[in-house]
Amino acid sequence: MRAPPRDLLPLVVRAARIGGIVGLALLRAVTDVRGLLSGVPPAAIAGDRLAWACERLGPAFVKIGQLLSTRVDVIPPAACRALARLRDRLTPLPVAEAAPALPAGLAGRLAEPLTPVAAGAVACVYRARLEDGRRIAVKVRRPGVDRVIARDLALFGLGARLLQRLPGLRGAPFAAVVDQLGDALTGQLDFLAEAAALRRLRADLRHHRAVRVPEVLTEFCRRDVLVMEYMPGLDRSGRGPGRRVAVVNALRAIYHMLFIDGFVHCDLHPGNLHPMPDGSVVIVDAGFHRQLADSDRLAFAAFFYRMSRGEGAECASIVLSTVLGGAAGHDASGFRADMEELVRSSTGARIAEFDLVGFAVRLFAIQRRHGYYADPHFVFPLLSLIVMEGTLREACPEVDFQMEALPFVLRGLMRPGGA
């Protein structure tokens, strides 16, 4: 979608502001003599400044920072820790500003005032208690956040379309990816949709006793307010003897979403996925979710099935059946040969050895080299695994990524409509 000229000015202003803040953050990072003299690692300083820039640039950038904060294997851990504050420790919306947003039916039934417990890019979460004694979590959307996201997405779209015009990148689906990212971000603004997603996840994962999804109190929900069961102890998640078990339970929940139901929570960073000390895992914030088409879910499952068997040629056929139309001069046989080598070198690896990001990067590089581009529908499911991979790699490197997936892959293929 082309931006009319009169709409370009705010985008140019916004681009200038982004450039200015990023430049300022860089400048502050390299001139933080006091921090360096006091022994703060340079990576922590850089991460802190990047987080600072993301906070100022708004929710779209905070989301990017959240994703980066999980990748301890890609960026230094000190920088990850600095970026981690973007997950839910942003400055909360004052209760005085949040309370008026509550529907009258809820405000009149509260037995105690709101207490802030988490603050994210799009919304803030408060703890409260109903008159009947139930403890609840109330999520309130930040005022005006929809306008900020719309403006940044327009800018990202403009940048993507410009990139697609560069030699060597023509035909790359950057704009399509940005459109899907935009759908995901704007989807997070609709709390009625998130309420429905939480109910769906809770139902889908009901047989995984170690996986808990809060119950939604539908009668109090609105487009900008979400009310759900309060899950205590989230501030202690990620610790305790049960953490490793909890992380594996989380991985299994993701596999269930991906391969069996095709309904995927795409934002499982540590602020939304809580491994509890008792080995259970709590999943919250389902604003960023995707329902895979059944054909896509099956293709995803079939790819993992073939990969577990070391069948690179079949993997190549599946990918070729899902890629966007090949560019001029595409090379199917070269693609197949490279895919076979990629699968051969990756099959059977444990999480400590299997680099999902590296695998995805190589896969996409092979596609580009031979004139193909991935369907953006496959990017988001991959994202859910990539976000999880950093946590898994840190908590339990001995887990065999593919063997854990296998039961879910097989069941996914055995669902009616499967092939």
Place this chain on the structure above:
Amino acid sequence: MSVDARPARFDRADPLIIPGSTHHVGLAIRGELKLFFADGETLDCDDVQGMSAVRSSDTVTTTPDGRPTVEVTRLMTHFHSNVTGLLIQQNPSRLNLGRLTGIAPGGPERLLPADVTFDQYLILALRGRLHINIDPLVMEAKEITVFPPIGTTFLSQGATLFYDVADLPGGIAQREPGNATPSLALASQSVCGSHLTHYIDMPSADG
């Protein structure tokens, strides 16, 4: 056909006996054989045992990198699990071929130690239904030093999907699943240690 009465000094590990040899082997599975069902049920079968027969080709060929290799054919498979009622048999409509390839370059005398792989097409009988695999169940053993592979652990690659024969218009002879949905899957990490029960002499037609 008679029960083998070879002299006791005969060395079954002698690589020269591989081409043209036939053996029947009693197998005891000592690993995890799991059946996965669509409803989430997983059936562990850890008491599977039974008989298998394999014949190796008379012809030894050479791989591009100079190693000796010989084709092997699985003639019979018959395993059962008393606990679960699972019966595993070979699908007679398909060849169950495999290959034994020496690790070192050379002629037939270098056939051992070797890597062995089999593509198996099976019929699983369970709970009154018959299920077949379309993709081969690939079994592998690395660096075996005797043949028949007595005491060797075979591993299967990943898992294999099976289809209810009633869902396949071509029955056990069908080669593509078409619109059929897999009915179960078989996965096994470690399968069989084998011990030779007896040789059966099968004289060739040319004497």
